[in-house]
Amino acid sequence: MVYAYANIIVANADSLASYREKAGDALAKHGGRVAQATPQQTILEGARDETGLGAILVFETVEGAKAWINDPALSDVHALRRGAGQSTITLMA
Template identity: 50%
Template sequence: MIYAVFKATVTDPVALAAYRDRAGAALARHGGKVEQATPAASALDGAPQVPDVVAILSFPDAGAARAWINDPDLADLHALRRSAGPSEILLLG
């Protein structure tokens, strides 16, 4: 099992809602799932920039995570997520 952290600053909540409606099924295509998500993250230590949305994603392995992000059938969905505002996905491993 490998994890990824999704962070987003939302500038278009409608686009993010549309993305969320389809994101679970897209993750599942590659064995992934959302373990936890929140619009209410807070700094525990230090002074990081706290995004509007944070999620922990899990995948069976790094190859599955890379297959999900590079899946040509999901390109429009990833573009929709990116249109909702700046986002980052960090693979932990």
Template identity: 55%
Template sequence: MIYAYAKLTVTNPSALEEYRPLAGPALARHGGKVEQASGEPMPLDGAPDLPNVAAILSFPDRAHAEAWINDPDLADVHALRRGAGRSDIVLLG
């Protein structure tokens, strides 16, 4: 199992609303899922630039995570997420 940290600073809420119902099935297509998500992330230490939405994603392995982000059939789904605001996803491992 490998994890990814996703954070989104929302500037276009309507794009985020379009993205939400598509996100889970897009992840599942490559064995991924949302392990935990929050619309109210809280810093434990330091002064990080907090997003509006933060999530921990899981995938069976690195290859599945890379297949998810690079899947041409999911380009529109990723574009919706990116269009919702600043979107950063970091693979942990």
């Protein structure tokens, strides 16, 4: 298993709602799923300018995670996430 951390600073709630409708199937296509998501985060150490919606994603393989983010068939789904606000996804592998 490999993990990815996604953080979205939401600016467009409608785009985020549309993304959420499609995100599970898009992740599953490449062996991924959401392990945990929360609208509120608590920084334990250090500082960031802003936190947003945080999610831990789980993938079966690094290749699956990279396939998910680079899948041209999912470009409309990724566009919804990007349209929701500032998104950062970090692969932890």
